[in-house]
Amino acid sequence: MDADELRLRNLTYSLFVELGRAPRPDEVADREGTTVDEVIAGWRRLHDWHAIVLGSTTDALQMANPFSAVPTPHVVEADGRQWYANCAWDAFGICAALQTDGRIETSCRDCGDPIEIEVRDGRPGDASLVFHCLVPAARWWDDITFT
Amino acid sequence: MNLFRSEEHVERWLAGREPGATIPVTTLADLAVAWWHDRLSPDWRPHTRDQNQAILERVGLSGPFWQLP
Numbered sequence: 001m002d003a004d005e006l007r008l009r010n011l012t013y014s015l016f017v018e019l020g021r022a023p024r025p026d027e028v029a030d031r032e033g034t035t036v037d038e039v040i041a042g043w044r045r046l047h048d049w050h051a052i053v054l055g056s057t058t059d060a061l062q063m064a065n066p067f068s069a070v071p072t073p074h075v076v077e078a079d080g081r082q083w084y085a086n087c088a089w090d091a092f093g094i095c096a097a098l099q100t101d102g103r104i105e106t107s108c109r110d111c112g113d114p115i116e117i118e119v120r121d122g123r124p125g126d127a128s129l130v131f132h133c134l135v136p137a138a139r140w141w142d143d144i145t146f147t
Numbered sequence: 148m149n150l151f152r153s154e155e156h157v158e159r160w161l162a163g164r165e166p167g168a169t170i171p172v173t174t175l176a177d178l179a180v181a182w183w184h185d186r187l188s189p190d191w192r193p194h195t196r197d198q199n200q201a202i203l204e205r206v207g208l209s210g211p212f213w214q215l216p
Contacts, residue, residue: 001193013187051193066183087148092179097186109149110156117150117172122180124172129150131175132157134167137203138216147148 008042022061022069066093078102
């Protein structure tokens with residue numbers, strides 16, 4: 001990842017947090033003083049680096065891990081806002097990335113019962129829960145949306 | 148990558164499918180802090196494969212399932 005790609009990546013992430021949602025290419029271009037086409041070209045390179053994830057049929061942001069650009073069943077309240085996480089791991093990751101406490105709302109994938117977890121200093125308020133990772137680490141990026 | 152009430156719930160959800168790995172939510176929280184804490188830092192640089200593997204091992208996730216490519 002070169003310096004230009006790193007700057008675009010950091011700007012994309014900082015705008016995500018500033019706006020409380022995924023930035024559009026034109027918003028990034030305005031802030032960077034460049035064109036939408038250049039932002040999209042840069043995003044495609046960052047996608048190849050696994051630094052962000054674009055939609056399968058569009059150039060819109062789908063993930064800036066641990067943040068999700070689209071609604072998911074993993075909701076995090078942190079830093080005065082509500083965020084969507086890509087998975088349960090990322091839900092804790094949002095609190096870690098924002099370096100703040102938070103509250104995770106999700107559900108048991110088996111029975112559907114609501115699960116609410118307070119996160120304080122990186123620790124879960126309910127230690128009885130378990131996390132299941134179906135895909136081995138070697139294949140996480142084969143299909144990151146499924147993973 | 149989901150949360151479950153217990154290991155029994157995981158087994159029921161799998162319904163005979165090949166299982167992945169089940170870990171305590173406390174381990175997941177430790178992993179999340181180590182993996183994501185620097186994500187918004189202006190000094191962020193991409194983690195190398197070895198750095199990420201070391202994070203997994205540091206929170207106790209070792210063995211073939213947790214081997215990164």
